[in-house]
Amino acid sequence: MWTWFYKLASPPSVYAAAGALAPWFLATAAVAIVYGLVDGLVFAPPDYQQGDAFRIVYVHAPSAWMSLFSYTSMALAGAIALVWRIKIGHAVAAASAPIGASFTLLALVTGSLWGKPMWGTYWAWDPRLTSELILLFLYFGVMSLRSAFEDPARGDRAAALLGIVGLVNVPIIHFSVTWWNSLHQGATVAKIGKPAMSLSMLWPLLAMLLGFMLFYGAVLCMRLQGEVLNRERQAKWVREAIKS
Amino acid sequence: MNVGVFEAFTLVVRRELCLSFRRPEQLLQPLVFFLIVTTLFPLGLSLQLSLLRDMSPGVLWVAALLSSLLSLDALFKGDADDGTLEQLALSGQGLMVIVVAKTCAHWLVTGAALVLVSPVVGTALGIPVAAFATMMLSLGVGTLTLSWLGAIGAGLTVGLKRGNVLLSLIVLPLAMPLLIFGAGATDRAISGTNAAGALYFLAALCVFTCTLAPFAATAALRITLE
Amino acid sequence: MNVGVFEAFTLVVRRELCLSFRRPEQLLQPLVFFLIVTTLFPLGLSLQLSLLRDMSPGVLWVAALLSSLLSLDALFKGDADDGTLEQLALSGQGLMVIVVAKTCAHWLVTGAALVLVSPVVGTALGIPVAAFATMMLSLGVGTLTLSWLGAIGAGLTVGLKRGNVLLSLIVLPLAMPLLIFGAGATDRAISGTNAAGALYFLAALCVFTCTLAPFAATAALRITLE
Amino acid sequence: MNTAADGLSVERVHVWRGDRHVLKDVSLALRSGELLHVAGPNGTGKTTLLRVVCGLLRPEQGQVTWLGQSIAAIRAEYQGILAYASHEPALKADLTALENLRFAVGLKRRVARDELRDSLRRTGVEACADLPARVLSAGQRRRVAMARVIAMQASLWLLDEPFTNLDAAGADMMTSLLQSHVQAGGSALVVAHHDLMVGTAPMRRLELGP
Amino acid sequence: MNTAADGLSVERVHVWRGDRHVLKDVSLALRSGELLHVAGPNGTGKTTLLRVVCGLLRPEQGQVTWLGQSIAAIRAEYQGILAYASHEPALKADLTALENLRFAVGLKRRVARDELRDSLRRTGVEACADLPARVLSAGQRRRVAMARVIAMQASLWLLDEPFTNLDAAGADMMTSLLQSHVQAGGSALVVAHHDLMVGTAPMRRLELGP
Ligand code: HEM
Ligand SMILES: Nc1ncnc2c1ncn2[C@@H]1O[C@H](COP(=O)(O)OP(=O)(O)OP(=O)(O)O)[C@@H](O)[C@H]1O
Ligand SMILES: Nc1ncnc2c1ncn2[C@@H]1O[C@H](COP(=O)(O)OP(=O)(O)OP(=O)(O)O)[C@@H](O)[C@H]1O
Ligand SMILES: [Mg+2]
Ligand SMILES: [Mg+2]
16 A cells, blocks of 8 residues: 555656646636636626625635645645655645745735725735735745755755644634634635525636636646656656656 | 753753853843834834834834844854754754753743843833733743744754844744734733733743644754754 | 956955855845834734824834844854955955945845835835835935944954844944934825935935945954954 | 674665765674774765764665664664764854863763863863863864763764864874773774774774765 | 065064963064974964964064065055965855855956866866855865965965865875975965975974973
8 A cells, every 4th residue: 555655656657647637737727717707707796785896706715715725735745745754745845835825925916906995905904914924924934945955855844844833824814804803804605504605606706716726736737847857857767758 | 870851951051041141241132132122113203102102012022022033043053053063963862852941041041031121111112010010921921932933943944044034034924923912912901901811812822832842843953954 | 467446346246146146035035024024013013003104114114124134244244154254354455345345235135125125015004105216215325324334233243153133232223313314204205295304314324324334344344353 | 684783884875965976885884892994085975974873864775773773763872872073173162161061971971070171181181171162272172072072981983083183192192092992892983084093903994985 | 684574574473362372482484485384282373373474363572574574564465475274164155166266366366267177176176166165075175275275376375284184185285286386486384283295395394382
């Protein structure tokens, strides 16, 4: 069982798998995002309070969710690599950090663009917004820590550890709206039982989430290939792969 | 004649204190830094005294945070530079004992000292005497938490040149909740409302950090030592 | 084939920039520190948004000051630790050329960079766009002055362990006038009044410092080198 | 069966640094009462080997065992019996020579101040006992570092160029220290660029190639 | 009249460090084409003497002159003709060996990159030219430091234990470098604990006592 797992996690097979998966992810992501955008921006009814301004939610919420999701997966990949010494985990973590940081930035930007019509300001020092900003700083910290080391192996492990430590921030972001009174709106979609959103608005949102997720997968696969090549540049299989 | 964990702990603490007291002016530096930063702010605000009152908890806490942080980057760096960290790591004592001892010693010479001097700063910032107890308690708990967060950061950045800025980058985001609740507690104490909630939260944060951070800091140091 | 003063100056500046760019993330660190400190303050104020507006110039300036300061302690220390400072001192070039070159390079990678990023921070702190020009101008002049003041302090404290806290002690008091007028200029620009007076004063301060500080910093370095 | 179960054994160790394969399949065995002289041109990995043997560096392949057990598994015991002297003397500049010894040796074994003074006397720097390490000369620092090794009473010495900065008398002292250490049943791994002239000890030599 | 007006001359220099009278009335003279070997037990002030000669340390009494003029008076010219190699190799860890040379030598004279590479080749570390100094071994660093001395084309070499960390081949290289330097009319003050075997050069020895 374990040998099977290690074989699967070996760099050549990961490289091959990532290469094979990336186009599929990209294609399905395109379909989901196009459906989500068309349905969300054109067909979904305007909000009774916010009018059309609410439509930015179709970018904002998925990218905000993805910022948390990719942080968590980065930290988990790092943890797995740290504990079981599976090197490919570091490559996954290194590949997902910049993607996650981009999602975070996107969430921050779309959020503040939305904030202007809703709250009358681009930025407020609200717990949700602040903790999301902290997430961005954490991404920066992880990335710069990794590159600050001369020895890539140590940089990987140091970054993995910081990623794990920073994981405490994720629940804070998620629950900040319930723990403190906040400008930001509370959980709307994930309310168990009945979502506080009409289904015609919800479907495109879910499609966008799915699309973002697949897009993340696609970019991750592509970046992972680059990481693996760079890390294994001494290995025989890479030389052969480059030659052929 | 093996050396027990407790003995090793006291020995390392004594070593650190000895190093600190070897240069008495160094002991005073975080304190004086704290004093200076707290006096800077009112200046930066063009002396609008009415503002000062409202912002004193924030100023107090930011100053405490920065002055604690500034001294944190030397936590392991000095020992790494002159090779004594290797000797400590090969001492046969677990690395964790050494990390815990060094962090406690750091807190004693910065955090604890800062708490003692805080009434002076508090007076200068116009914080009422009635709020001093809460202020000192929250600062004590807060700086201890901070020393531990900083130990993780210092462990991760030891051996990096100009690690101190990277250290701030790592530690400051983690320290934000601390700041919010610490300043919140002080603020409530000043306005006379009940600060117990924020204090409890600070204490919980401290317990949480002090339980987990030793492991994280030790792991961090081990990673960078290799 | 003797090396002229100007050639030596450019060589040292290139050396410093090369050292900075060798680790691109280090270049970003003072900036990110600046961003972080400016986000810390509002948190420390328990989110009283009304306050924020009034104190934004103070926050901006204190953050600029601290982030410039943090990187200053590495100005000569790195070179002193690895023995290259001795080599520079024996290079046949006057020590002053080297001091001036190192300080200018320091300003380029911290001060100038900080000015460029200040609009972002300004937006977060709610500073109106109309005030940006004054803010950036004053920050540019101010950080240059600060780099020079810091060079004196760094010259005096090089060779001391944990000199960075001592450095702050030396530089911060000197930087107070800077802070007052810098924040004053920004404040006036925000409220729409004429900031020229404060700006002139800042410029005068800068010229004064840039004329005298090279001598002071060189002398300080020479003292500690012996 | 493992023939090296009664001492230090390094088995087929490989270490890469950056793109360089620094240690290529290095093996060695060292028993009590033995001295191994590690030699080789600059940059061939002698220091790296010593750090691997200490446990400061984990080899990518191969293993290091002590009494048949992997040193990572018996970390604390193993560290208890070894003394490492690196390229630098590893002294705190602000502490006196004596305090330096006290805080370093004190973590390994309970030790009286007189004993520490005695080991400083054996390396010829008793006069510097109460001077801060900052003001000591290069050779004096090296001697203090050696006094630390002695005071640790370790059975395995790992010394990286211990003759560096020592004057002629110091080199003789170093040689006789090594000799009495191995005669008392200790073992030592010594990196040095010139020949060791340790008279009676059974000495072997490991030459690392480029 | 001053007999040493055509070279370096140290006259009755005294230096105190803390309570210690480290240099007691030291005098020496060194002309072009000469090599002076400074020897003496650890801690007798050899490094201190070298720093005094460099001008890094001002003696409490006595004076150091070059061509009859006090070195403090002709600081820039004097520094232009000397090359000092201290106990540490004095390299920036983040810069490559080549960049280290470029920024250090470039302040003394205009120098082409090929020339620097050539001096690295002469000290046997051309292969390390583009590695950051951080990853070099102790001996490799020492060789880079020596390459810097060569590239400076200085007429006065002040070397503090230049044989440290060098392997046998490195020591031979060092000796022949010294030899060709003095044969070309340069002069050198070399601190070393063992005998220098520089064949033909007129070599003198200054023994510092405790
Ligand atoms: C810079 C400003 C903003 C930031 C940093 C931000 C951040 C976030 C984050 C991190 C989430 C994900 C929360 C989670 O998964 O638990 C989120 C979700 C969401 N945000 Fe924002 N937000 C901002 C502004 C806004 C504004 C102005 C609105 C609209 C009034 C808004 C509406 C939403 C909605 C509807 C969700 C989905 C809620 C859910 O079902 O969980 N956000 N935002
Ligand atoms: N990141 C890296 N990239 C390339 N080479 C490296 C890297 N790190 C270390 N090296 C090389 O590994 C070797 C390290 O060797 P080590 O320090 O063990 O040498 P040594 O045998 O102790 O030499 P010396 O006698 O000079 O002390 C050096 O040749 C060095 O250049
Ligand atoms: N502040 C001080 N108080 C007392 N003694 C001091 C002080 N500073 C330096 N010394 C002594 O001065 C001497 C410095 O000598 P120096 O470093 O020049 O020796 P050296 O001949 O180079 O020795 P080595 O061969 O070990 O390199 C040492 O003996 C040192 O102990
Ligand atoms: Mg070595
Ligand atoms: Mg010496």
